[in-house]
Amino acid sequence: xxxxxxxxxxxxxxxxxxxxxxxxxxxxxxxxxxxxxxxxxxxxxxxxxxxxxxxxxxxxxxxxxxxxxxxxxxxxxxxxxxxxxxxxxxxxxxxxxxxxxxxxxxxxxxxxxxxxxxxxxxx
Numbered sequence: 664x665x666x667x668x669x670x671x672x673x674x675x676x677x678x679x680x681x682x683x684x685x686x687x688x689x690x691x692x693x694x695x696x697x698x699x700x701x702x703x704x705x706x707x708x709x710x711x712x713x714x715x716x717x718x719x720x721x722x723x724x725x726x727x728x729x730x731x732x733x734x735x736x737x738x739x740x741x742x743x744x745x746x747x748x749x750x751x752x753x754x755x756x757x758x759x760x761x762x763x764x765x766x767x768x769x770x771x772x773x774x775x776x777x778x779x780x781x782x783x784x785x786x
Contacts (some may be wrong), residue, residue, distance in 0.1 A: 665689035668714070672696060677714075692717070693734065695724045701735070714738070733774075 664686045673695040681687070683703040689711040697714065700721035705712070711732040719735065722742035726733060 665691070667691040668693070676697075677702050677719075681706050690714070701740070760786045 664684075666687060666689065669691045673692075674695060675765060676699040677697060679700075679702055681702045682716045683735040685708055687706040688708050690706075690709065691711070693713045694716040694780040696750070697717035697719055698731065700722055701714070701719055703724050705724060705727055707727055708729060709727045710729055712730070713732065715734045715736040715738070717738055717767070719738040719740060721740065723735070
């Protein structure tokens, strides 16, 4: 199941626990006015999560093992990235993790995996 409500100027928060949505594999909610943290518990079979361009804050929760696309650029996310799939401040293809592509530009993370991120600030 895919859920796409991108580019709709939606104001609100994502639910804190989405783990019961076992059939949800794709969430596209970029360029809205979502606030608050990412869900603490994401759907277990989630493959794509695109929530770039919102007002999300806080830390990134543990990502599902099958996550392949993770875009949270241009939010106010910070903190330490979770173990497992990792991220960079621009499009980054990981060769050592189960997650293939990330977009975290404009956020602030504590990570040692970033070797070059010109124009981005990481804590």
